Amino acid sequence: MINSACLIVSKPLGVEISALGIRTAWACHQNGFECKLLFTEEGVWCLTDNPGYHTSMIKDFFGEDGEVAVVREELEKRGIDEDALVDGVEVIDAEEVAELCEDFETVNYF
Amino acid sequence: MSKTLTIMLMSGSAENEDAQFATNLAEAALEKGHKVQMYLFGNAVNISKKEEPIEGDLHIAPRLVEHIEPTRNFERMARLTEKGADISTCHTNEHARGIESKEYVKDVKWGDVGGSFTKYLMTSDVLLSVGH
Numbered sequence: 001m002i003n004s005a006c007l008i009v010s011k012p013l014g015v016e017i018s019a020l021g022i023r024t025a026w027a028c029h030q031n032g033f034e035c036k037l038l039f040t041e042e043g044v045w046c047l048t049d050n051p052g053y054h055t056s057m058i059k060d061f062f063g064e065d066g067e068v069a070v071v072r073e074e075l076e077k078r079g080i081d082e083d084a085l086v087d088g089v090e091v092i093d094a095e096e097v098a099e100l101c102e103d104f105e106t107v108n109y110f
Numbered sequence: 111m112s113k114t115l116t117i118m119l120m121s122g123s124a125e126n127e128d129a130q131f132a133t134n135l136a137e138a139a140l141e142k143g144h145k146v147q148m149y150l151f152g153n154a155v156n157i158s159k160k161e162e163p164i165e166g167d168l169h170i171a172p173r174l175v176e177h178i179e180p181t182r183n184f185e186r187m188a189r190l191t192e193k194g195a196d197i198s199t200c201h202t203n204e205h206a207r208g209i210e211s212k213e214y215v216k217d218v219k220w221g222d223v224g225g226s227f228t229k230y231l232m233t234s235d236v237l238l239s240v241g242h
């Protein structure tokens with residue numbers, strides 16, 4: 001298997017899982033695997049330009065041509081404006097998530 | 111036809127049933143002749159280490175011991191490597207828990223996501239991430 005989508009559903013602080021997802025995407029990307037990060041549910045908070053590990057890793061991921069997407073409806077539910085996100089995030093509709101997953105051979109869920 | 115199953119496990123013993131599920135699934139797959147690779151991430155690194163039991167009375171009620179016993183995964187982990195599973199851990203998550211120097215269950219290996227997991231990914235037919 002050579003490509004992966006990493007779905008991040010966990011919040012950035014208080015739990016470890018979202019950091020594991022970002023690290024996994026980074027590791028895959030750095031090893032030459034096509035990899036896309038998709039943030040949904042509580043994971044959308046990882047994209048709000050908070051100080052610390054998550055934001056720095058996401059910016060580095062962008063710097064290495066990594067792709068990052070977020071689900072529009074999950075932002076709306078939490079009152080997060082798209083302008084508040086780290087630059088470069090693609091906002092997609094919930095109905096596009098299944099199609100995105102079909103484009104990848106592996107899907108990891110964090 | 112034999113397939114290669116990779117499990118990324120992110121839960122440890124007792125916190126939920128994920129570790130039980132993953133180790134039971136791995137054992138069943140091995141018994142069916144499939145290859146199993148398991149990457150222990152997050153709290154799952156706790157089940158990579160050898161048990162360090164105390165001597166003597168546990169001071170735990172027998173019915174509680176009986177309740178806890180199925181959630182402990184030390185013996186199942188050892189059985190998996192004996193049956194040929196390739197299991198490695200995230201040493202960074204071990205470091206976070208202060209357990210990096212503790213001895214692994216037999217044949218479980220030190221690892222990292224960039225090396226061990228991506229190597230598993232290259233040779234997987236099926237990937238299952240388990241944890242919440």
